[in-house]
Amino acid sequence: xxxxITDLRFTPLLTAEIQAVLERHGYRLPxxxxxxxxxxxxxxDTALKNLVEVFEGRTW
Numbered sequence: 001x002x003x004x005i006t007d008l009r010f011t012p013l014l015t016a017e018i019q020a021v022l023e024r025h026g027y028r029l030p031x032x033x034x035x036x037x038x039x040x041x042x043x044x045d046t047a048l049k050n051l052v053e054v055f056e057g058r059t060w
Contacts, residue, residue, distance in 0.1 A: 010052065015045055
């Protein structure tokens with residue numbers, strides 16, 4: 001178990017792969033400017049960090 005801040009497994013590729021899975025299931029990023037998409041992506045990144053911590057049991 002690692003720290004999500006220094007965990008080398010947590011890369012932009014992981015976020016991109018999760019985005020691709022969501023899109024295959026019909027979810028879409030909101031329409032809007034690049035700024036809006038960047039804000040959404042930042043929130044998704046935070047949620048993904050929380051998910052991997054829960055998945056590995058680091059949130060007891």
